[in-house]
Amino acid sequence: MKDELDFTTFKNLVSRELDLRLDSYKLNRVERRVYSLMRRHDLTSLQECLHQIKKDSTFREAFIKHFTINTSEFYRNPTSFGYLEENVLPSLFQRLSKVNIWSAACSNGAEPYTVAIILEEQGISPQKYRILATDIDRFILDIAREGIYSSQSLLRLDKKLVKKYFTMVGEDQFQLNPEIKKLVQFKYQDLLKEEFTTGWDLIICRNFFIYLTKEGKETLTRRFASVLNKEGILFLGNTEFLMDPASFNMKKLAGSFYQKLS
Ligand SMILES: C[S@@+](CC[C@H](N)C(=O)[O-])C[C@H]1O[C@@H](n2cnc3c(N)ncnc32)[C@H](O)[C@@H]1O
Structure with missing residues (x-):
């Protein structure tokens, strides 16, 4: 035709x-x-x-x-997740009695579940935080809720943690244990359209900006900045940077971590 x-x-x-x-x-x-x-x-x-x-x-x-491209894995980009684990999370929990964490464009859940595993390993009580994970793809959200992964998704996670938090349920299928699954709440959300709730201390939005136009990125950054609490952190993907963080009332912390100023 x-x-x-x-x-x-x-x-x-x-x-x-x-x-x-x-x-x-x-x-x-x-x-x-x-x-x-x-x-x-x-x-x-x-x-x-x-x-x-x-x-x-x-x-x-x-x-x-x-x-929608759903590529994701546990502990994706170990240097960045190492920084999150050793610097960002400890300082948030030192400063706040309750930490609100949002994994935006979370895909199959590997990203928010990585944070849940880190916090569990750090002995932080689930009462001290909330992890919300959102995506536009309802199909991938069902996969996230199910929490079954191939060994490929787990390659970067410490073998000891794989053993501790996953159960083999089939050929190359690893089920995340229920006590970690219940630490993350999944929800459908279109980041380009819907209202955001306020009061976040850590927003993780990784490997989504790469798909957006310059204007799309700027608008989204401004919206994230507006719902972050003072001194809250925005954690982007390893190839995603803010050219002029000050114009969003943010400063660069390290790598692709930015902190809201006031
Ligand atoms: C490459 S994955 C990133 C997954 C994870 N953040 C990571 O870095 O491993 C990109 C995700 O963005 C989601 N996505 C695409 N458009 C979206 C939109 N408008 N609102 C919310 N999520 C969207 C896709 O469904 C996909 O799961």
């Missing part, structure tokens, strides 16, 4: 149809993902793809799912 739609028109129509803020994502990435999904479903035009999105709820779900 000949394409009567240009990509920008298609993107605007899909954004409306699916209620997604596709404008905040880098255009070439959105384009690549859409065309690869179309190839997979033998769709030859954007028109056809839009038609499919409108009439077929299974395809709609496949579209959203294909669009």
Whole structure:
């Protein structure tokens, strides 16, 4: 079928149809993902793809799912998680009687569960913190709640901790123990659209900024800064940096850790 739609028109129509803020994502990435999904479903035009999105709820779900990249693992980027473990968390718990932690764009849960394991290892009572983990992908949130991982996801976690907190339940399947699972609350949330709750001491948003346009990143940073408590920390991915932290009322602590000033 000949394409009567240009990509920008298609993107605007899909954004409306699916209620997604596709404008905040880098255009070439959105384009690549859409065309690869179309190839997979033998769709030859954007028109056809839009038609499919409108009439077929299974395809709609496949579209959203294909669009989100869920790569994650426990203790991803050990140097950064080491800094979190040895510096950021101890200083938060020294300063505060209750620490509110939000893992935004949490994917399969490896990230918030890593924090829960660290806190358990540090002997911090669960009454002293709350971990909320959110993502736009309902399918990956179900996987997170289930808490079963392959050995690949656990490669960077200390072997002793794997032994202590996971049970083998199948070939290359490791179930996270219930006492850690219950420390994290999972919730659906679109970071580009929905209101944020306030009062966070640590916001972890890693490997999500990379998909956003410059304006998308700035808007999100401003929104995170507005809901962080004074001296709260924003923990980004290893390739994600704030060019001018002061313009967001933040200062750089180390690596991709930023602290809200006032
Ligand atoms: C590469 S994963 C990052 C996972 C984890 N933070 C890490 O670094 O290991 C990116 C996640 O962003 C989620 N995502 C994409 N768009 C989103 C949006 N608008 N709101 C919330 N999450 C979104 C995807 O579903 C995916 O799980």
